[in-house]
Amino acid sequence: MLFARFLRHIIRQGTLKLTDAAGRTWTFGDGTGKPVAIRLHDKALHTRLALKPELHVGEAFMDGTLTLDEGTLYDFLFLATENLAHIPEPPVMSAGRKLEHWLRGLRQYNPVARSRANVAHHYDLSGRLYDLFLDEDRQYSCAYFMQPGDSLETAQHNKKRHIAAKLLLQPGQHVLDIGCGWGGLALYLAQTAGVEVTGLTLSEEQHKVAQERARRAGLSDRVRFLLRDYREETGRYDRIVSVGMFEHVGINQYDTFFRQVQKLLAEDGVALLHSIGRSDGPGATNPWLRKYIFPGGYSPALSEVLPIVERTGLFVTDVEILRLHYAYTLRHWRERFEASRDEIRQIYDERFCRMWEFYLVGCELAFVNQGHMVFQMQMTRDLKAVPLTRDYIHEWESRADARADIAA
Template sequence: MTDPRLYRKLFLNPELHAGEAYMDGTLIIEDGGIRGLLEVFAHNRDGLRKGPIRKGIKTIQKTFRKTMQRNKRNASIKNVEAHYDLSNDLYRLFLDSDLQYSCAYWPTDIKPLEEITLEEAQLAKKRHIAAKLRLEPGQRVLDIGCGWGGMAIHLAKNHGVNVVGVTLSQDQFALARQRVAAAGLQDKVEIRLQDYRDCKGPYDRVVSVGMFEHVGVGNFEEYFTKIRDVLTEDGCALVHSIGRKGGPGATGKWIRKYIFPGGYSPALSETFAAIEKAGLWVTDMEILRLHYAWTLAEWERRFQANRDAVVTMKDERFARMWEFYLVISEFSFLYGKHMNFQIQLAKSVGAVPVTRNSMMDGPDLLA
């Protein structure tokens, strides 16, 4: 530690200042690298967090978490710009070829984990979600938080549906439209630069992948109410999101400050409470536990393989920030309490079949 002030800073708030020190180069790992150091922390995190200072910080964070995640319209735009408008070329350096920036689905019952590529796992994720949506040709689908358009293109191309995808990211909006045109699907897919709160129905299906984490604690009921309002009476929705095993919490300051301003991984208890208030049926629920850890590990591997390009594109400090983010995120799923969940929702009790057989993927998921 090259800065004497770090001793006090790390004692008071290690989760914030360790990341900042690594970014600034005042924390130097001489043997093992940042992954090794963070793995030691991950194995000891429960004991470290029981200390009185850490408990106090967590209490303060939970008390003011709604203030931290207000995510009103202007704030939502700025928060999206801070992360998703960094450069499309940056994301190409570590994501799969379809630019899927959310948890992949690794069907290890079909093929051993080490034999599944990231591209295969992300395609399996899209197919898994499509099975739960029970799509029929000609249906109208709303994709809330459509990213670079991969899901919308997949659904339109393979299921004959008409998709409207909405995003607040200028970079994603521009590239998604280009990709739709390149696929010749302009008559099937429309990409809009639009807040989900301004969407009007009716839609037969709603899909939302990796967007609920950006809604903000105070807006959960509004989010699910919007899904309810745009759905047809016999429609259904599929929400795919990061979640947490424990009760309601707060996002760590380093992640809030440098990676996902306004972001939060919701607890199931507060998610279900908002769904109940919105008057929706939960027709299916699936927990994906280690899938995101495996996804992040592959992202980090690809990032490291292209690290020099990242430094050239941005700078060394950015590269350090991003590798810190990818590793701590992976460990939060591997050693911590984070997971992913997929919730199927409907307005009507009979909108979807009453058994799960209809959404079983089968061995062709990786075909």
């Protein structure tokens, strides 16, 4: 069987058992570790899984034509990704990846109308779904763990405080939040630093929730949320921040994005970009993830971003790499999702639950075994806009904590 030959090439460490659709059993690996056993229920998978595993493994799991007899989905994907990280890529996967790389410009073509449709595909799902697995502030991006054991709420608070510190906020400043989500960061910045914030989103659901949150917090006079693409924004801002949105911009629009940041940023302003990235160079979006979760999405290597920033006249004044922070974040989300699976199944169905399980597990392992990371890039138009050393970040965070203690 073609898929068995494929697995024999990949699984060198650990133990994987395969029962194919004809009932034959195959064993791969060196016999060590906790065994994982998968079962195929459709003979068509024998070839499909070998020719395009990055797409069809996820689809088969969603459809129930690939099931687990031993171990969990996490165990199976960890075994596969850990082995792939230590062997030459199989020719069929290498050829598929080269094709994906060649086509990525077309697949990431994101004019305004297409960007709106891509955002709606993921972010206009049931609000209850996001309530069930995100933190109470609905932060849907990488948290910042001071310690691996931090709670999700603590780590997401750390992230907002860390970003605010890097922005060097002063009361009365005007801040632009590109891709504001449900408004949590914008509200935090306004409450903590006394700034005025304009948040942009393309999600109708996020826009509605964010506006209501600002009203309930009594901040509608200082925080406004607009259903607007970043390319349509005008004006001038003292600070610009974008968290978890750049992954949806698309490589064709990188020049447009950074030129727009440069245009909107005040002469002495500071911008902060928080994005998923790749530590192993340019690549292509996993075809299953692109089809089912984030159409038009792509996580860039810094080598794809920095040359464009340089051409726009912006100075990169600080870069911080968050390595396992998103793996910890995704683990919290996955555990909360599983704890609420029965309720989520009632909102959607079991196939949806399997799809999101595959998404959360796969993304977590991308940060553990596949070279993904998060970068925070600070940019200015003036080299003197930020202090000479990074001490100000810790100092700002300490002052913010002190103010919070007094308020409590």
